[in-house]
Amino acid sequence: FPDNLLMMTGGGRNAPGAFVFGGGATTNTPTSIVPPNGQNLHYNQRRNYSWSDDLRITRGSHSLSMGAWFMRVRQTAFSSAQNNAGTASYSGLLEFLQDQPVQFLAAVNPQALTFTSLEAAVYFQDEIKLKPNLTVRLGLRDEMTNGWNEVNNRASNYLFDANGILQTNPRIGRSPFVKNNAKALLQPRVGVAWDPTGNATWSVRAAFGIHNDLQDNLAHRLNANQPFNARLLITGRPMLSIIPLAGSTAPPPTCSADSPLREPACAIYTVGGLDPNMHTPTVQQWTLEIERAITSDLAIQVGYVGHQSYHLSTSMDLNTIKPVICDNAAGCLSGGVRPARFRVTVPQGSEYVPVGARPNPNLGTTNTWVYMGTASYHAANISLTKRSRNGLSYKTNYTWGKIMDISSAILGPSADNDTATLRNPYNPKLSRGIGSYSLKHQFNANFSYQLPFGNGRGIGGGATGLVDKVISGWQWNGIFNAQSGFPMTPVIGINQTGNGDTRIPDVPILDPNFHGKVILGVDGFKKTGKYFDPNAFLLPPTGTFGNVSRGRFTGPGFYNLDMSLFKRIPLKERLNLQFRAEAFNILNHANFNNPTAGNVVFDTSDPTKSAGSAGAITETAPLHGERQIQFALRLEF
Known part of the structure; x- marks a missing residue:
């Protein structure tokens, strides 16, 4: 490669970075710190040191249990270095020439960040046998963490100004949080x-408990923020005039006039981060079970299970245009960042x-975890044993059950390709619907x-x-399973609202x-090649939201x-051959997936026309494949 095609100084002629061309042509020569398989050996190194002790004492009708637990977590995040030579993507070879x-993506001068957390818990429980046929269990657990x-005080996280707009430059410090809300997490159990x-x-059994999920795997949310590991993203602009980038200097914070990457090659940063006032995810759980022995070997059980979760982690783009209510009798011009036409x-x-434009035009899309998610689960079940x-x-x-939440995915698409990011961060309830796994x-x-064959049996x-x-x-032996399908949500396929987050496909009317x-x-x-009829849906006016709810x-x-x-x-006496x-799937029944591209x-x-693949199912479900028959011999001794 010629010197003027190096993406970063010091890369060497044999390490220009990665070029990706439309049609499948790819060249990739990673830098020396990246092994040939493209995985960074320094990424997500994690060391946990834990100690625990438990004590149980029985006195009369009381069975006392108590204990303590402590863990020290240390995690190193260095993911940005996987692409520190840069990646340039072209739609084809002609566009490359x-x-x-x-787009052009590079991490300038990536650094390893090391995060730590101290976690502890104590608990006490008393199991009381009030009567021979009545037992009560009371307990309390307290969990805590120092955040x-x-x-090295290099936690980089983005905050908001007085107007609620994402600040251009992040807050740097020891912790990404402005307050530790997990100093005492009381969890009663009954x-x-x-x-x-x-x-x-x-038999009648009932229980209630509160549980928390201490957050101690957050390094990957903070390892790509400036000024330490900012990812430089340039879209639709020539790059020969700006490369090679200097790997020894920090990237520019904004697209301001004094930026080294001036127009037409101004960089927009895709930022990540965490809710600076994070609360620990919490779930309340309650159960009721009634069991009746019909005969000495036959029993029936009826039960109910309920969960209510809050402070769940949810992904949002916090740099989108806020929707408003039109108060003009003549109407209002709608469309966000979409082209004028x-x-x-x-x-x-x-x-x-x-x-x-976006509230902060110096920043691109964000992928911020906020802890305002909620979910509920209610199920009735009956079993015969x-x-x-x-x-x-x-x-x-x-089991009859139902899950309701505002998002079923956090790191990536879940069932039915449910987006990991809320469609409207200013109104999370708009995303509330039937959970993708319900x-x-x-x-x-x-x-x-x-x-009953053989000596001493009914036959022979x-x-x-x-x-x-x-x-x-x-x-x-036999096993039979039957279940209803997973929820699905038809989508438009584009950012029709124009709020600026093109990762989120909006829903139709x-x-x-x-x-x-x-x-x-x-x-x-x-018969028709369609699982659902696309004619049932309309395209919402530009800049507005559809009314098809999640999991409808x-x-x-x-x-x-x-x-x-x-x-x-x-x-022999203690030796058998089986x-x-x-x-498997003895009926060779085909189970189908939800429409994926077909949704x-x-x-x-x-967008004024229906997609040709709308409603189409393109694959069978991986849960149960085609019929498979196998034979085996097993020696038992």
Whole structure:
């Protein structure tokens, strides 16, 4: 490579960085600190040192438990160095020759940051047997931490000014937080076990508890902020005039006039960070179970489980344009940062994104973790259990449940490609919907049956010798699962609101004049190629939000049946050989995934048209593949 193609000084002619071309052509010659497989050996080094001790004392009807726990966490973050030679992306070879990159990304002078945290907990519990058929358990746990601290006072985190606008330059210090809200996290626990009749045929159990999730893996949220590890992102601008970059100097903080990277090659920084006033994620959990022994080997159980979580980590882009309510009788111009040809006038009273730049134009999109997420889970379940008798045992259970949250993903897309970032950070409730992992119905059953063949059994009870060895020792097993589909959310495919965060596909409007079936189902997909009808949706006016809530619709359901047949062959007194024939998905039933690319309703190049793949299912579910049969021999001794 010629010297004028080096992306950073000191890289050497054999380490220019990475060039990525549309169509699959890629050249990559990493710097000397990056091993050939592209992974940085210094990244996310973590050392935990822990100590704990527990004590239990029994006195009369009291069983006392107490203990303490301590842990020291030390984590090194150095991920930005994986790309410290830079990465330039081009849509094709012609654009490369013309110096027209799509984007250029580089980490200038990356540094290793080391974070530490001290965590501790103490607990006390008293299990009291008030009566022979009544036991109460009372407990209290207290957890604490001194926060998340960088050993050399290099924690870089972004704060807000008095107007709520993200500050251009980050706050530097020992901790990314302005306050430690985890000095004392009290967690009460209560439990009751009661036998109403006293003869062990009934059982009633109830419990309540509060639990916290200490945050001690946060280095990856702070390892790419300026001035230590800022990632320089230049989009759609020639780069030959600005490279090689000096790796020994800190990157410029903004796109101001005195920036070394002046227009037309001004850099916009993509920043990350954490809520500076973080609260620890908390969950309240309560359960109620009633069990009844129907016979000596058959029992039924009915239960309810509830969870309520708050202070959950949620990803937001905090540098987006704030939506407002139009108060002009003549209407308001809407469209945010979208080009002028897409802007529209919305009527008075509409919520819309006004035309303009990001609140802080010196910064690009942000990926900030804020701890305002909430979630709830409620489920009723019933199960029937039969212990082995006459060679037969089985268990069945059914659960009806529902998860509600404002986001089911934090590091990346979850089920149904649910975005990791809230669509409107100024109104998190707009993202509240059915969780991506919520399953309304679940049914499971399994059985094991010792077949009644052979000496002393119901069939061939008088068999001896070779005949008995052939027909005895057979066991038949089966597992059946059935569940409703995962929630799914049709999306537009573009940032129709124009709030500035192009990573988040907005949602459409459900057409009030559409009277057909929105969900055509698997049968409809087999006939029409569409799992849902894209004609049921409308494109919202530019700068406004759609009304299709998260998880509004349900994807294809699942069911599967596995079976196996075992044969036990005695060899010696304590030596047996087992033959196993196992069939997975014995019915060879195809289970389908939600539409993934097919959940995009409109053509991204022309949003006024439906996407050709809208509603299409492109893959089967990985949960249960095609039918597989395997044979095995197992030696037992």
